[in-house]
Amino acid sequence: MKNFKLSRRTLLRGMGALMALPVLEQMKPSVAWAAEPGAVPRRLAVFYVPCGIYMPNWTPKGTGRSWTLSPTLQPLAPVKDDLLVLSGLSHEPGRPDRFGHHAAGTGAFLSCVKVNYTDEMSEVRAGISMDQIAAKALRTQTRLPSLELGNDGGDGTGSCDANFSCAYARNISWAGPTSPRAKETNPQAVFDRLFASFDPDATRAQIERRKAYEQSILDFVNEDARALKQQLGTRDQRKLDEYFTSVRELELRVAALDQQAPTCSKGPRPERTQDVREKTKVMCDLMVLAFQCDLTRVATFMLGNGRSDRVYDFLGLTSGHHTYSHHQHHSENHAALAKIDRWELEQFSYLLQRMKSVQEGEATLLDNSLVYFGSEVADGNSHGHSDMPVVLAGRGGGAVTPGRHVRYGGRPIANLFISMLGAVGVDVDRFGDDGTGPLSQLKE
Template sequence: MKNIRLSRRTLLRGLGALMALPVLEQMEPRVARAAEPGSAPRRLAVFYVPCGLYMPNFTPRGSGRGWTLSPTLQPLAPVKDDVLVLSGLSHEPGRPDEFGHHAAGTGAFLSCVKVVKTDRQDGVRAGVSMDQVAAKALRPHTRLPSLELGNDGGDGTGSCDANFSCAYARNISWAGPTSPRAKETNPQAVFDRLFAGFDPDATRAQIERRKAYEQSILDFVSEDARALKQRLGARDQRKLDEYFTSVRELELRVAALDQQAPTCSKGPRPERTEDVREKTKVMCDLMVLAFQCDLTRVATFMLGNARSDRVYDFLGLTSGHHTYSHHQNNAENHAALAKIDRWELEQFSYLLQRMKSVQEGEATLLDNALVYFGSEVADGNSHGHTDMPVVLAGRGGGAVTPGRHVRYGGQPIANLFISMLDSVGVDVSRFGDDGTGPLSQLKE
């Protein structure tokens, strides 16, 4: 090992581009590398799916370590030992007084604060979401406090569900009662935000020149990278090569999205249509890369907006998701929901496997993170807010013992969020409308 010490914020620079590096051995204190496997950064991630899930197919049999994957959870088989399924948790702040369960549940999804019913933009009132509480505390450690991603766009104007503002239906991340953190739905823009365009010395001409010549960000930092590699030990050199390879592959995939997405028929202001399968995976890859190079430690992803009626034709379905979710105990609707729910869990499993593939010392990125999977309601037909579909993945650096199914008796999800915040060093005793303390049984 070369006798040098690298800053955790070491960057590669070239022709107006900056690239953050993954966590290398020579960025960590030598004592910590040898004696403290838990010294890597802690991360929080959220994976939201709309319209609830068909709970009979979701809830596993057995509890503790003697549980079996349900039909919907089968895609989690490769990471079964890395997940906790938490049954019996409630989310009462997401319950509206009458109608509008999807928007109300999504608006309170991460804040556990009952939203004010309004379709006026100036009347919106929500709570600060769990991810933003973490982002505020972790802000000094990373360039980006948080990353908000999603597949579906739309602003916060108008009514999206029973006179509830679209701001509630289209955002899960809230910096304040009137301040939703709008998600980015363009993978190219996310990529540029993470890996380019943030050099204060870069000019617009330099950025455009890179795009015009279709050059990789790596091309701009290659000379800097070669000089750095000469100063690294063999293990760090291999890790740097793997990281650059993953960035290069993602660049190609992001660029391919622009070329492969079919366009709508001719008409006024035609819009692009996007393949949700490829786009979801690219967004997951972007989250992993953002964590890997410690650009942020907090990220959220919305697979779809609340009450999404996306038609999953590639699953052989002809009606929309929200339509099927009102299944009326119809067997055909149950079968359709089973296909959609399983596909959603496949995407979640993809994210977890990507995180597990990133080595951080003796642990993995997934070991050092907690990833929350959930929806705004339980069963979409009854719009339930008790016994919510909840999966918690990762170990949070030792805060959680996964590989189990834990049953609760109605404890609030807000208590889970208190525990998740504690895993990244944020100490809160209460959270939201009904959070009273850390959730029990997360660690054996």
Template sequence: MSPFTTNISRRNVLRGLGVSMALPFMESLTSRPLLGANSLPAPPKRMAFIFVPNGVNLADWTPQQTGYGFDLPSILQPLAQVQDDLLVISGLTHDKGRANGDGPGDHARSASVFLTGAQPRKTDGANIRSGVSVDQAAAQAAGHLTRLRSLELGCEPGRSAGNCDSGYSCAYSSSISWGSSSTPNGKETNPKLVFERLFSNGKQQETDKNKLRREALKKSILDFVSDDAKRLKASLGRNDQRKLDEYLTGVREIERRLDHASNDPAPIVDIDYPVPEGTPKDYGEHIRLMCDMMVLGFQTDTTRIATCMFANAGSNRSYQNLDIPNGHHALSHHRGDDEKLSKISKINQFHVAQLAYLLKKMKATPDGHGNLLDNSMVCYGSGLSDGDRHNNENLPVLLAGHGGGTITPGRHLSIPTETPMCNLFMSMLDRFGTPIDYIGDSTGRLSGLDI
């Protein structure tokens, strides 16, 4: 176990009325008997995986140049401020997302294969089967080091049964995290419930009761840990006092946004898009709040592993905020129509802008001698390449972060087509400190992540 884990993650907590608020890394609270005066224990590494549906408009996604100094295409323009923290990877393939004799159902397969690399069994019954996903392979090896083994998030609710795509169970379309070959992990779509989970004391009955009491009193979680916070602040150095103030201010701002979202009137939406109760009516705000939850989980070392589905596979929600009334899935069958392709690019760019929000927030969050993005790996992409062709080669994949100094970003990495995406996962697991012999259809490690 690392010095960071023993000294930080399980000890520095503010408590009060059903709340257990873990704190970010603070030098003042680190015992360093074996380290030099200016040394800090190495922060842990974190991994996040983000899924978007229906492929992308590759013409507006793929950089023309490889290596350093590439120009960002229009879809990736929102990432300009974090381009040096980014690897654009072209050429990766998910062969098991192909029919391979199973007929139609490409959207369901694209989600179930995204982190597993395993061919899903074509069924809409209880006998579903896929494979253990990369996030859960890491959680099985290292999840005991944090209060939450992993965090599964999403922005569209999904069903665990029924036929959602040409004979494939809805469980395939709405899940990317699989704890076993027959067990998809359910995702939480309500950011307020995620927030409560991050800051609960782990005792569900007490947590629920005290949550109701806090809401009745109209008080913030911070109001119930204020005494602990004041005592702690008196023992901190000046830099850590500022860090504590910034952290608590950030938590209160997220609470304010969550309360505002809960009080929003029901949105008027396309009938194809079921909106979960209690979530923001603004889709972008919904995604950003989920990004905030990931940052809070990583910042406080409550978890080191997270997944998030910006939308379910085959999602046909419309994007009224972009003046696009058409359903996303319907548009993805563009047949080369320039107007439809332009709208797809706008939707793709909108999703990337939410990723940029996450990465910039991670980069602005101190972590050891660097920032949270320095010590993380964030994999973003789709299980389909082009939504019209439903193809699974040359997938749109981004890998952000420096992986604790084990990744050299700022490049466009073009690799041979048909290279399994699971080879990337093998390399990520190595860097996370949880190596395994194989995952899905991996054939080895992906070279070129560091140079």
């Protein structure tokens, strides 16, 4: 066993399936985890929520390590020591000249570049987003440069907010000024892309034939997995078992989502109506598994499109999110926003706890990651772009010191993105329209 070395890229194969392994201790000599820079992958993840946050319930009391979770942040209590709550950061590039704060703010969310005012796709112009700068630099390290996920679909045509193109409101990831990275909203397609032989041209008949054989992806690789386990130590064997169990459970949940979708009938095909609660958790699980087996190191997730007016009826609400966000200082609207905000933070907490449960050497997946939480505006009623709601979770492999609340005096979010890129080994001096250098106070 001393001479045994398993490549990080080792794959289990079978009957057209392709499955990458999680990071195992035997992939490197035991001393390499601590001694070799970059031995454990660093990841960047983004969790976007629409329509801003009701800020009076958001901002914690106290600063530094002497801070308490606010009512909205209470769902993050299990991971409080893994958080940096950053108050007072501004996002001025997301401020439009007149109207359209949601589309303009979403289009500039990760690029910090003011978008071109247009509803014509041919005239759309934004900036390269932070995640895609990282993806370009890290693309040789993984099979997928990045993963873009979301709950709500829609293309980039037409106007979505005050004559701003829908391309801005429906995308946070941009490979270039005119190239939004369309997000995947179908968990089945994401699962197949990550863990099966991905064939975008497969017909419905071919897909159904695969289902008819009832051949799980795991069934294809069981024999290889059993042979591999004989070469692993006890801890790696346990980790491999846990990994396959997670994939199996996720596969079943994804299949259940598919069964919930409506069937076709005469007339136009109905839209896919899946429960946003279960779909969000499945998308979070897919991100975790993609990181766990090092298929990608960059992922973004949009809980909803910019200016989303989703009705959260399961929270006892009857109007849409965007409608409530224009609260006009009415207490009943404040109460509705408080429910929506807390639910959103519960989903974010679920993602972080899942990441924290994955062990990597002496640390966890969350320790080796930076996860950014934010929205396109601060308060949805005033459409503010200063004092944005920002949480940075994880340690980035030691790049930041969490467990604190830090106040800034209007420094740009672009500086935070410069620091996040540096944590994964991508050094940039400037970023976006107003990024001038790394953000201070991220590490004690």
